[in-house]
Amino acid sequence: MVRFIARRVALALVTLLLLSVIVFAISNILPQDVGRSILGPFAPAPEVAALNHRLGTDKPLLDQYAKLLKGMVTFNFGESYQTGQPVGDLIKSTLQNSAKLAFLAFLLTVPLGILGGVVAALKQGTLVDRVIVMLGLAGSSIPEFVTGTFLVVILGLELHLLPTLADWPPGSNIFQQMHYLLMPALALVLVYFGYIARMARAGTIVALESDYTRTAVMKGLSRATVIRRHVLRNALLPTISVIATQTGYLFGGLLAVELIFNVNGLGRLLVTAAKAKDLPVLQAGVLVIGIIYMIATLLADILISWLNPRVRLGAED
Amino acid sequence: MATGPALPTVDVGDPTAAVAPVSARRAARRETVRLLLRRPEFLIGVIVVAFWVVCAIGGDRIAPHSADFRDPFHGHSAPLSNGYVLGTDRLGRDVLSRIIVGSQDVLVIAPIAAAIGVGLGTLLGLLMGYYRGLVDDVLARIVEAFLSLPVTLVGLLTLVVLGSSRTTVIGVVGLLFAPIVARTVRAAVLAERELDYVQAARLRGENGLYIMGREILPNITGPIVVEFTVRIGYAIFTVSTLSFLGVGLQPPSPDWGLQISEEYSMIINGYWWTVLFPSLAIASVVIAANLIADALQSVMQR
Amino acid sequence: SGSSNSAATGIGGGGGGNVKVKQGGTLRVASIAPAGPLDPVAMVDLASYAVVAQCYEFLCYSGSDLKLTPGIAESWKPNADGSQWTFKIRQGVKWQDGTPFSTDDIVATMERMVAGGNSGLTGVIESGSVTAPDAGTVVFNLPSPNGNLPYLVSSDNPQTVITPKDFAAGSLVDKVPNGTGPWKLQSYDAKTGATYVRNESWWGGKTPLDKVEWTFFQDLQPQVVALQSGQSDAIVQFTVLGGEGLLSSSKISVIRLQSAAHREIWMRVDKGQFTDKRVRQALGYSLDRKAMIQSLFKGYSDLGNDNPFAPVYPFTDTSVPQRQRDVAKAKQLMSAAGVSNLSATLHAVKLQEIPDLAVLVKSGAADAGFNLNVSVEDAGPFYGKSWCPTQPKDPPCSGDAELGIVDYGHRGVPDIFLNAALSTKGVWNSAQYHNPAYDAALKAYQGSVGVDAQKAAAGKIETMLLEDSPTLFPYFYNYLSAHSKQFANIEATAIGHMFLAKAGRV
């Protein structure tokens, strides 16, 4: 188990390194004059050169990459081209809000998704099953910026049920903040419910058809006991890894949702940075999202192997 | 070792050994089609896709108006008013016509992007799964690194740097799909390469290329076809999200995602139809693609 | 629909609200986030202008009717030929940090304008042009006469906010909060917003509001939603297409300002397919301006007549006949020029309604036999590659597109449009328009004093530009701002300012 975790962590570190290369490469595909694009076409050349010098964007690419790597370790990614603020601070503050939103969405989606999936599996082939499956599919087929906007109009402007924007008054406690985050979270729930329900359904069906379930039924256990003790535990293992992957992708889905609900989060930060070609923010933000994804999958892997005695105790014999 | 319901034969020359004398390939294909047609969700999916294919081919010829048509004084007409079934957009363009003509973009972009992703992903997946070892380790890390980033995010970053045009959007989305496909294909190859026929091929001295291309590849078309269908759905989804974020297709393309992104900020003014109908169009194709993929999966990967 | 608030009530410190408001309360304003650091000298976006102008003041203010009202300067007057302007400075002005205000601060600010290459003042003043003979006077000695100087040091030129003399170049307003204005910056975050509290020692007295909270957005839609759902009380600026709902809402009051903000369609006159003016005129005749205004602004816009004299300017000669859509004439001009089926790419910057405008131009032009291909570009590539021709070398406006649409913001006087965009060697002359007669007419206009003289000079230019059509001006759209009817006396300018000194709860 320890070996396994150590290996997984080592691999994740290698991946992280590659990730940084990819991010750096993408943002430098085209040679560009950073200073010029910040200062605009009217700025005099010496000023542009001075800015390039200050930002280090006149250095060879390798040096710039080294700087990015160093930034990854020290969490010091330089300053935003756009606002001049330290990128680390920007990321920290926005990440916090995104994490709150993602967490809330997660909190809503996972139990719902699992419940939906399991119910669908237990009622396989019935109307209930079809409705759940189709709902999930429809939800994950409509881009979240569309569902989000319709939520705003219906729940917010027409029915006045929820705040339309995630701008909570300063000094709100965490529950008030959650109240403000509920609508954006719902937009995400609609999209991700389907994925999780699908996996949970598939896992449950496999478990239901397995020999050990047959054994349990033949022991004379009640259906409820069979499902609770024998089916669910094994059914949800594969779901965990999907959940982890989705957590990573959740941060990708935040891009649009945060714009619509004006959440001061990482997604919104990245979209604005992208439009402004604010490369330090972009690079750092993309890296952070990659790292979050990796941590999520790493944790899921460890959790799965810990839950799965075959892996956990594999080395013993 | 259970062999399932395989039927024993004993002596050839025995008349009962006869199997239907039709061409084998055709029979197999017919069986697959028959199984597919028995699934209502597959039929629904095919009908929806066929509908859009007809729209795409018909284009301007079947749409009530051309995609560029404008009725400037009837901007944002509600559905069924002023003679526009699905209403008009801010410039007075007929939403129905733009959805019909817009299907051309969708039906070109999504399959090409999906094909690029699936092609490249299959190649990578074959290499990783077949050679394993160092090749796998190195490629797997790269794939993993790509997988750790949401496609929309990398798409945004890349298109901001490259500038967006139809070609770059297709290329970027396609490339970004490759790692995802590679992972699926790799898993399929790993399972396949354990089968004895791969060993048999090696024992008669086939090289890796032959084994990958001629022995393994034909057997993993199931997951690849499924992946392709699923990717088509995601491509539509991704391109429209990119359009929303401002790095997708160019106006005045009637691309559905672009239509939504141009109009979504006006929903709050009560103009829901300009967004709802293209969204439904997107959803219909994505759902149809998924329904087909599901059906294919359960039939092809029996 | 939509209430118009064009009555000149004076702006900033100068004017005063005309509605009785309650004392106390907080106003929550929705705004686009500033695009860059809050450097008053280098800022370029409307959001920054408004944020900075809450605490920092101008010499004078350009109101919604384009009349100047006093600010830090109480009055101003030119010498006979307009080459020297003398400003009388208000007494009792204090810096928020306690240091006394002096005319040296104004001189230093103007020196920074020169050093920073302020687009409005370049060529108008030089280093040393501005002096402060005594504690109540500032004198501008201009190298050449300029009848419009006060506009160039008013809120029309947002960078000319007066900053302290020791305000180093590159200082950020949020890092060293200060100012002479009615509001003190209490907190600022470039991504989320700003809060201001009343400046108790402001020379203008006690503001009705206690506090102003500014929230930053990246998009228009959430701002409109915020105002509609009551999460914000005011929105600095919105466009018709995104905020149409606000125009008809009974709870919301809309400020509509006629402005000179416009889009310019340029055609290269020096090379390419548009060298023949008949072709350019044909494109002008193919535009359906009324339809454009209807589609893009629901009518909230003035018609343009292919010259930069907007109807809002008092000296615009409105007797010059309006160019109408006339496809037959356009076709006739085309065949006269011997051109058929002209194919060209129309470069458009991705900003607000410009992509839609491009689409409308394309479809209108198609009727006259133009085959235009729309290319919507991000600001970077557009300004860098398409917009501005190869001179001067530095800064490198290296673009050389023969046909494109570019944006121009509101100005209190059209001088900069006439100069930079149309005169020979003008720095933004994307059409490469070169007409000595025009240059002479421009000089005559600049030298003319008084509305009648100016109108006469303007009329000549208008006719000339209509004939040559190097650039097309389809419309001058209205500036729109909105706020909840629970508040009153909020004032806006077409350059993005929102002044709140008199604002308060009804």
Place this chain on the structure above:
Amino acid sequence: MGESGCGKSTTAYAALRYLPANGRITGGKALIDGTDVTHLKTGELQRLRATRVSMVYQDPGAALNPSIRIGPQVEEAFTVLGHSDARSRALAALDHVRISDPRRVMARYPHQLSGGMQQRVVIAMALACDPQLLVLDEPTTGLDATVEAEVLDLIQALRTEMGAALLLIGHNLGVIRKMCDRVGVMYAGRLVEEGPAEAIFREPRHPYTVGLLRCVPRLGSRKEDHRLETIPGFLPQIGESLPACVFVDRCPIATEVCRTEPPPAVPVGQGRFSLCHHTDRIAAIPAPAAEASAPRAAQAAAPVLSLEGVSKTFKQAGHNVYALAGIDLELRAGETLGLVGESGSGKTTLAKTILGIHAPDEGGVMTLKGERLPGTVAERGREEKRSIQIVFQNPDSALNRSHTVRGILMRSLKKLAGLAGQAAEERLETLGQHVRLSSRHLDMRPRQLSGGLKQRVAIARAFAGSPRIVVCDEPTSALDVSVQAAILNLLADLQRDEGSSYVFISHDLNVVRYLSDRIAVLYLGRLMEVGPAATVFDPPHHPYTEALLSAVPRVDGEPTDRIRLEGEIPSAAAPPAGCVFHTRCPRRIPGLCDVDEPDLKEVEPGHLMRCHISVEELRRVQAKVVEPAEA
């Protein structure tokens, strides 16, 4: 009993009303202790399952929940009965099924137990309620012969203790004969014959039963003596309309009446019936021709392949797995070398090493016809590749399902025989004839072929390049007995015609004995005994061989005293010191066997054995094990 797919499991499940989602009981009754199961309510059915019936099936690994420890799983069977002392009862139950140290076992997860142990746990759970009926669906398929024998012993013992009725389903006729009092023979969803086991095995009264019994090689039967009997034709497809008598198409004594009238259940003795019109004409079924299927290989033939000191070590999770250790072996021209041993003893590894799939460790030498043979296929030339080919166990996996039979064979002809065009076509023709594939079969894909046909194709592929050596790794263990017989006949015929040598791996000692000229016994990667087939099967044997042989359930003859092997096969990663077999050897000499590893000595001409005990001693102690008379 009955062939695969004839409805055995379905019958058992239907009796307990555990049917797949698409299954339904359409008629009839299933009485368990007088209760009609088909009409019970859910609660009653649960009660019935909890208290009166139990079931044990194939693949115990899958039957246990992988994520719950053994303890709770067994306890559950007691808690459902309302016992509060479930834990102590679970301990007792595990003890009852002869699990040593049950306390430790309860704390383990299923995957940490061997297959035999897992099956014991499942049995313990099944017995928790002291059932009146215990259904065993192939409880030992998938287990090693030695483990199978143990589990069967256990069931046998428990049955007498508990007085439960057993319903035992099996393919293996030996197992059925050994375990059962009464036997029902199923065919195509019908019970075609039923009666006391002894009577049915001695004197079958249905043509199908006769056929089944004749298919299996009896202990002692040899290829040079006679061919194996087969049952021609197929089991009818599910969904086909069945003829009046379901067996008519394959029946050697069918007459017109069999097609028109369903056969009645004819009483054929005390408590016996047979579903046949012609129970009186059973004797008319032609007896197997005593035609030899292959000549005995010349003992003195020159070796085609020889291995000297070949070892194979796998690296796994940081430690070494010594799968083969110092194998010295010769394969002579035209002979069949049988390779036997328990699961994990290294048979497949040895086969793959010969084939060049695994490179042997440094130091081992393989020579092919006197030439040194490179370790891996990649280093071998075409001639060498051509010379050594394989027939895999599972024909489904061995054939590429997207190629046609023709494509598969043509490719092998091209790569191995270097043939193309007309020459290849001609050779394909003869090859097809040799394995008796018709040209119609050539255009089919594997999934359209039955298991037996697939295995023929696999064999044809191996023979495409006229190999010197064909490795057959359990080529028939995935097949039904009747198909197995046909394949064995085919292999024997091909060897006669082509003169190839076989390395033949099988768990079924009867099959090995039938086909092999010489036999090698492997244990933990070491050769324990090598010698001519008859010599190895006759005493004196190595104690390990002795144990293997005594575990074989016999279709004919009386059960013998079993030699029980204690414990489980040790891990190849940590082989015991001394003689690797000493930990389980019933005849070990303490102080010698656990210290010194014996050499492989020639004890009789051509008969080598790795044992400290002298041949004479072995011969003496093993003498009482009498070889049963040949059938």
